[in-house]
């Protein structure tokens with residue numbers, strides 16, 4: 001009577017192996033330590049945010065020179081705008097800080113997906129506006145728009161990011 005359960009166990013294991021292969025994941029090792037491997041998407045989204053942070057810094061430091069290079073600002077705003085449109089796609093289920101990974105992504109991102117996506121859209125809109133303003137060469141207006149862009153970072157971080165520093 002033991003033969004049947006053993007066979008079932010074997011079949012289940014084989015099926016799991018097959019699913020992993022179909023998922024295009026790295027070959028599972030025999031010890032199968034679940035959840036230990038950090039999804040690459042976490043590094044990708046953090047690098048994308050680093051790029052957003054660098055673009056924002058560049059705009060602010062240009063303004064501080066007193067004679068800002070509006071072309072550099074326009075380019076940085078364009079980069080920020082493109083990166084903002086990628087944010088939502090970098091957050092598959094199971095990649096929050098609660099899943100044990102080295103990330104500041106709070107579970108609230110998945111609990112309020114609409115809110116998160118709309119916070120990303122706010123940055124897309126604010127950076128688009130920045131492109132238009134920089135192209136007009138009105139540096140005073142650029143200074144005002146920097147506050148609006150910064151408000152969208154804070155608006156999202158306050159709710160969806162573990163640490164806001």
Ligand code: HEC
Nearest residue numbers: 046049050053056103104105119120123152153156160161
């Ligand atoms: C739609 C939400 C959202 C918006 C808008 C947003 N961020 Fe973030 N940001 C996050 C989340 C979530 C993380 C944590 C990502 C992680 O650790 O996986 C993060 C992380 C970061 C990081 C750290 C990246 C790293 O190396 O780990 C920087 C820097 C950053 N954001 C800068 C900014 C700046 C500057 C803005 C505005 C110009 C901005 N962010 C707008 C959600 C957002």
